Amino acid sequence: VKKITSESNPLIKEYVKILNGKSGNKDRVAVEGFNLIEEAIQQGFSIETLFYSPGVASGGQASGLLNRLPAEVNKVELTERVFKKIAQTENPQGAAAVIACPDIEWEKVINQTIGMAVLADKIQDPGNMGTIMRSLAAAGGSTLFYTPGTVSPFNHKVLRASAGTIFHIWIKQVTKLEELFTRLKSKGFISAASEVKTGSDYYNLDLTRPLLLAVGNERWGVSDEIKQNCEVKVNIPLARGVDSLNAAVAVSVILFEARRQRSAGLKR
Amino acid sequence: VKKITSESNPLIKEYVKILNGKSGNKDRVAVEGFNLIEEAIQQGFSIETLFYSPGVASGGQASGLLNRLPAEVNKVELTERVFKKIAQTENPQGAAAVIACPDIEWEKVINQTIGMAVLADKIQDPGNMGTIMRSLAAAGGSTLFYTPGTVSPFNHKVLRASAGTIFHIWIKQVTKLEELFTRLKSKGFISAASEVKTGSDYYNLDLTRPLLLAVGNERWGVSDEIKQNCEVKVNIPLARGVDSLNAAVAVSVILFEARRQRSAGLKR
Numbered sequence: 001v002k003k004i005t006s007e008s009n010p011l012i013k014e015y016v017k018i019l020n021g022k023s024g025n026k027d028r029v030a031v032e033g034f035n036l037i038e039e040a041i042q043q044g045f046s047i048e049t050l051f052y053s054p055g056v057a058s059g060g061q062a063s064g065l066l067n068r069l070p071a072e073v074n075k076v077e078l079t080e081r082v083f084k085k086i087a088q089t090e091n092p093q094g095a096a097a098v099i100a101c102p103d104i105e106w107e108k109v110i111n112q113t114i115g116m117a118v119l120a121d122k123i124q125d126p127g128n129m130g131t132i133m134r135s136l137a138a139a140g141g142s143t144l145f146y147t148p149g150t151v152s153p154f155n156h157k158v159l160r161a162s163a164g165t166i167f168h169i170w171i172k173q174v175t176k177l178e179e180l181f182t183r184l185k186s187k188g189f190i191s192a193a194s195e196v197k198t199g200s201d202y203y204n205l206d207l208t209r210p211l212l213l214a215v216g217n218e219r220w221g222v223s224d225e226i227k228q229n230c231e232v233k234v235n236i237p238l239a240r241g242v243d244s245l246n247a248a249v250a251v252s253v254i255l256f257e258a259r260r261q262r263s264a265g266l267k268r
Numbered sequence: 269v270k271k272i273t274s275e276s277n278p279l280i281k282e283y284v285k286i287l288n289g290k291s292g293n294k295d296r297v298a299v300e301g302f303n304l305i306e307e308a309i310q311q312g313f314s315i316e317t318l319f320y321s322p323g324v325a326s327g328g329q330a331s332g333l334l335n336r337l338p339a340e341v342n343k344v345e346l347t348e349r350v351f352k353k354i355a356q357t358e359n360p361q362g363a364a365a366v367i368a369c370p371d372i373e374w375e376k377v378i379n380q381t382i383g384m385a386v387l388a389d390k391i392q393d394p395g396n397m398g399t400i401m402r403s404l405a406a407a408g409g410s411t412l413f414y415t416p417g418t419v420s421p422f423n424h425k426v427l428r429a430s431a432g433t434i435f436h437i438w439i440k441q442v443t444k445l446e447e448l449f450t451r452l453k454s455k456g457f458i459s460a461a462s463e464v465k466t467g468s469d470y471y472n473l474d475l476t477r478p479l480l481l482a483v484g485n486e487r488w489g490v491s492d493e494i495k496q497n498c499e500v501k502v503n504i505p506l507a508r509g510v511d512s513l514n515a516a517v518a519v520s521v522i523l524f525e526a527r528r529q530r531s532a533g534l535k536r
Contacts, residue, residue: 042509127395131514131517134510134513134514134517135513135514135517137507137509137510138504138506138507138510138512138513139506139507140507161514163511163512163514165510168509168510203528203531203532236406236524237527237531238406238407239405239406239407239408239409241310241405241436242402242405242406242433242436243431244406244431245402245403245406245520246399246402246403246429246431246516246520248514248517249399249402249403249516249517249520252513252514252517252520252521253520253521253524256504256521256525257524257528259505260471260525263471263505264471
């Protein structure tokens with residue numbers, strides 16, 4: 001077992017770079033906490049390096065995890081001091097990992113996109129982005145597309161808000177917007193832009209068809225280019241005097257209405 | 269016009285105390301930003317003190333606000349330096365206020381509670397608490413009850429996440445739980461505890477009746493005492509492998525299903 005006692009160790013420096021999105025290699029994520037690590041393993045992702053603090057090495061959940069990891073995983077014990085340096089949570093559990101998260105080819109993502117997908121257009125808040133992932137996975141959706149200018153889906157705050165669901169869905173940046181809409185349309189998807197105070201009331205739409213739901217920036221909403229590509233605009237009617245919903249809540253309300261309609265086998 | 273150039277001025281010290289929930293007088297809230305202040309005025313709350321930075325005093329939104337405020341409002345110009353000290357946002361707009369927010373009598377709250385209410389039971393995350401307020405107000409609900417141990421609804425992060433909707437709804441701490449359930453039941457309310465993986469699927473419940481929805485702590489859920497008082501347990505069916513939703517999302521999905529059922533005049 002390797003031990004690291006200095007925060008200037010290259011493995012620690014690289015972990016912090018990945019955490020801050022400053023590593024040259026973008027195909028890895030830095031995660032903290034047993035639940036996230038276990039979730040990644042369960043979903044078939046490879047652990048490159050596992051860091052743990054001495055306090056947990058003898059504990060139940062930690063030793064269980066250590067024993068189940070394949071031999072090729074780099075297991076590294078840190079001193080409590082070094083672990084606290086890299087920890088992002090207030091009460092760190094004593095486990096962190098670098099996980100291989102390779103970018104997926106466009107064709108593969110398009111082929112695997114079924115049922116429900118979200119297009120996040122310049123969402124800024126990491127909590128919103130992670131909560132959108134969590135709701136999308138929970139509603140049975142397959143794919144989160146995002147435009148350049150959106151908060152990185154691999155940001156550690158996003159990961160935490162996703163509650164591990166980042167490992168349940170396909171995640172892909174979209175640079176060819178028109179192709180996304182054309183390809184999904186040919187797969188039978190309806191595309192809808194989430195709007196405020198304009199468009200069809202969400203519960204009056206037939207959401208039993210495969211759905212691509214576009215959600216925009218917290219302040220400015222969905223960009224014009226995406227609006228023009230969407231077949232419908234979808235609105236959630238709100239009580240008088242209230243302007244809008246939280247972006248992640250709006251997505252969730254619409255996705256769960258789609259799930260409700262499908263589970264009931266409803267047609268309009 | 270009063271000017272404050274030092275952060276040790278008593279008005280500034282008191283603002284910071286209110287911000288941190290450390291003022292002896294609990295009936296005031298500290299808010300920042302034009303939207304929140306305008307929302308409070310529109311909903312009939314009294315501004316006690318308005319702080320603004322010199323940079324905005326000549327600007328459109330600020331001077332409009334200053335002119336519309338009654339004469340008895342204490343208007344105080346701060347230096348940029350002092351304003352930045354009290355500002356909680358990264359790009360402060362240059363306006364902050366102390367707003368009178370008196371505690372409401374129990375009888376009045378019970379009488380005014382109609383349609384939909386939420387009972388927040390030890391919710392910890394300020395973002396979740398504020399988002400629950402925003403969704404409750406947007407769904408047309410009237411009242412947010414909360415148990416001791418819940419994050420303060422007047423915390424500045426909660427206020428920001430509420431997007432001003434804190435001024436649209438009644439907010440009351442509950443110490444007499446049984447009385448809450450008895451009184452609302454006699455007003456025709458159904459009480460439901462939000463659960464994970466147990467209880468009735470939310471879309472199979474008749475939510476056209478007035479609804480009290482209890483939502484629990486992010487980790488432990490609704491406390492046993494509240495569960496026992498609730499008539500039904502309500503569940504949101506999730507895709508396989510996903511354990512739970514964000515607490516604010518779960519509340520929102522159920523409240524908007526209630527709103528959908530009511531707008532459609534549905535009965536089961």
